[in-house]
Amino acid sequence: MERPVFGTAVLSGRLSERVLSRLAEVLVCCGVLALFYGVITVAGTWLGPFTPAAAISRSPAALPRYAAYSLLRIAVAYVLSLAFAIGYGYLAAYRPRAERVMIPLLDILQSIPVLSFLPGVMLAMIALVPRSQLGVELGAILLIFTGQVWNMAFSFYSSVKSIPRELRESARVYRFSAWQRFVQLELPYAAIGLVWNSMMSVAGGWFFLMACEMFVLGARDFRLPGLGSYLQTAASAGDTRAVVWGLAAMVGVIVLLDQLVWRPVIAWADKFKMEQVDGGGTSGSALLDLLRRSRVLALVKRRAAAPLGERLLLFASRRGTARETPPPSPLRIWSGRAVGVAALALTAYGVWRAALVMAALTAPKLQQILWGAGATFLRVVVALVLGAAWTIPVGVAIGLSPRLARLAQPLVQIAASVPATALFPVVLLALARLGASFSAPVVLMLLGTQWYILFNVIAGAMAIPSDLKEAASVFRFRRAERWRVLILPGIFPYLVTGMVTAAGGAWNASIIAEYFHFKDHTLAATGLGAIISQATDRGDFDQLLVATAVMATAVVATNRLVWRRLYRLAETRYKLEG
């Protein structure tokens, strides 16, 4: 079964199996040791006293430590997200009544710009755990969590819902317990979707983490030691050398994460493909092959993991067979009702209080918020148009030429993997030298969003069937005709997907792009993002509430009114079936 991959294939011819498996042993042990040390060290500082305005060193020697801090935050938030996503998705998939509330809610939660909570969440967490560093850390983790959990939850939910009927019936007719069904059917079936969504989520997590780490609210400094704060400090000080070091470390971490985590995981997830015939080698990972040779891991698997799994399965199977819809026990019915009523009451109370706040809002304030919303909306549109304007021709050129694609894909991937927020201070530094202007937020938004469009355009151009391209050349289409008849309709569904994601990202970015602390002064533009940050800073929670609500409404409204329609058009008219 093991697919030989470049390194090992060449090596295994010459080196003996034993050398290779020793190498794997050493690697595994070192990895475990390093991880252990890292966790212990970081945990020490987390539980230590809160240090406001943490001094951030600009020395490159401090970078490994900062990178470790950032990585740990991402990892903790990811594990929490994964557990929550599976729980949420499972509940929604199996409880039809809960499903009716949970899925629309997911849709809304997904469209709320998470960063609008950044100021609020940070302040709340510090109030909750006042004297420990843990408060700020929790704030950052919570924010990353809310940024990455929803698409994973939705992915798991829709995977479970789309399990083929006959597989489901097999599990039922052979009397699988709920646990066996989970580990042998639902989790494997959902694995590939979860892996891809995890990658997306973690990439998004970096975006939020950078924002959290360099978060400064007026005079209050909540910076966390990490790559984000390093970059920000370096840029504020105008230290170009440190900026370059920081960016290199950032790219390095992301590339390493890709090579050491995602590649092996994707290669491993290959076996969960639902295909009935072997599709041939699609992805391989030298690291995964090496790990598969490891005797230590094999021993752990044989002696500990396998017997434990067996115990769990047999224990669960003795407790009973899973039902498609479990018979409601009186306790469950009543507790369900209680939760429902409580949720309703809380919602009603919240809406009532919010309504009071909104009613008390003075006209000038409201006007200010609406003006801000208009300005931010305009910026989002400009950023999208600019993004589409350069990515469509470039993306199509890359997608249509396999040679160019081979060259450009890795570069584009690396460029896109750097979270836009990490670049904010660097770009501001450059803009400040040119004379920072009103358009700075647009540039910052563009930075984060253009890649989504580019990736999707490339994918769309690659997906145009070659017989259509050949037909276009047989009929001697001119350039304009080629674009109008073949290319634009071909990439349309992909373009829409890219633009939706990009628009969401742009709204999100506005909160830190329009209000940025740089070199001892604050750059604030007219806009909803700036209003949210300023309101938090002043402790003006009424305004914060209204501004956040307006932003969420704007995003949900554009999703419903614009993107969903375009999606439908893309799905019906411009779908290439093949």
Added chain:
Amino acid sequence: MTQPIRSRAAEATGAAMGPAVPQELREPIIQTRQVEKFYAQPDGHRIEVIAPTDLAVYPGQLVALLGPSGSGKSTLLRMLSGLASPSAGEVLWHGRPLDGALPNVSIVFQSFALFPWLTVLANVEAPLQARGVGAVERRKRALKILDTVGLDGFETAYPKELSGGMKQRVGFARALVVEPEVLFMDEPFSALDVLTAENLRGELMELWLNRRIPTRAIFLVTHNIEESVLLADRVIVLGRNPGRIRADFAVTLPQPRDRKAKRFFEHVDHIYKVLTQPEVEHAPPRFGAAGAAAVKTRVAATALPHARPGGIAGLLEILLDRGGADDLYHLADELVMEVDDLLPIVDAAVLLDFIRLSEGDVAITPEGRAFAEADILTRKEVFRRAALAHVPLLQQISKALRAKSDRAMPDDFFYDVLEEHFSEEEAQRQLETAIHWGRYAELFDYDANTGRLFQPET
């Protein structure tokens, strides 16, 4: 004709049946009492899938359930096996109602339904794991059954590495490893090529007839008439709209059976006759007294068979080549078509009065002859006349369009009307077929972007 009790041993030796055991003395394994399946529409209408049905499965029987697509074969299988619960009526196992409990059964699926991420061995062990069988015992039983179905040496393979026939062997091994009392099979050979299917059928019969498996009865769902006559002791034929038993008879040919034997052919021919006898239409559900409702009822009273005009023309041309009349079984054999594919075309030709059926024999009508012999444009003309004369849905659509000043109507209107009589999916298919026929007959056209049916200016 109804003589459902046959012992396996008697079949195996080919011996004639002894004195008939009175049916009431033999206890059936499964018995249904007026089981019914329907889906309630939001407006209170019921779409009936299975009409109230009484049915019993006795020990030692291999029962084949045969029927055209849409007759609810699979639904009936799922109710008998405890996978689905009936909307009304009861399923009794050994005289006791199921009430959501799972009897000791297995199902072999058309799509194999193996877990692609588990090895062959793990797939076969999974049902034993679910029953709490320990690792050592489990491995022993799984290896034994894999040996029985001829999968030695494939234990560590993943399903995607196997051919279709091998995959279905794994499906059989997984089904048999729990020693089910009744083995259910849902078109188990349909996804396989002809030779592989024949080979697997032979091996299954070998296991069953020689009692190498402890299974007491087999229930096979199929749409292949020859397969049912080849394997079964008893064949049940279902009709559709709603699904109900149209025939239930014993096949008393000795095993192994010879496809070329005269009596084999007679059985197959008999089933064709049953399948093509005009069905008695059940009265559609009643509406309020309004006149509009009466119109609606008439529209949907006749379901359109899902056939294409091109297919109908093809059938008629072949019929013409063979002198204008033929036996349906011959025709199917010649065309290498299964009932599921052939019946809708035959139904459509009958509906349009292009052919007439009697006792499984097909004869072309003068209209049918005109249609088959015409050129492309005349064909459309003939089809249009036949459609307007015999197809209520098309009559109704073109009448409704003519009544409007802009000669256009949204498809939703007709869809809603159809949905009162058919399931959501079937209503959609009915409308699609109607649009296809209407376009061919140039009665109306359809704009997919706006979802409107319209009559173009002429």
